[in-house]
Amino acid sequence: MTYPIRVRTSALIIQDNKVLLVEFKDENGLHYNLPGGGVESGETLVESVKREALEEASVHIEVHFYMSMHHSKIKRSTALCIH
Template identity: 50%
Template structure:
């Protein structure tokens, strides 16, 4: 059994659009907030900054914690049964006023790009976790712990 892993994620919103990584699997495109696994001796904020540099090629300024989600792989049809990840989603701002997203150094395995997506379209695309998309679209900040949701 694998240990529980922490993951720091960035919620970057500008002009009613959210910046997401574009990923591809056998079912087509899916979208995620940039971010990833926390390394030993690294704070969650440091993890978010490092992961954003790797996945979107831009530095971010990490703000407040928006919510926490658990991913328990055995609860999903195609999930990794040994995976248990606690994801911390932080509101972030891009440091550069003119980001290019051209310096992606370590994209995730399925990552094929970076895209600004209108918040109003989050229910039209395959965005994970979908409950976070609903909350962002509706500007709902009522609860911080989302639990194990898809």
């Protein structure tokens, strides 16, 4: 499946009342994110989030449900959130 906009998935992984975050350091400094990234061409959202969790946090996950969808154009301040 291909998408006309950039689609990203993120995994909220909770174990022992702790949330797994991935540490990143870039031009904005040090920050922490949920493991995730862009959906590749031909990939489902579930396949994407599983791949990203494995690539960024070295964990195999099962997807139980979708929590939220978010669309934004960061530089243009346009956002749509569905919870």
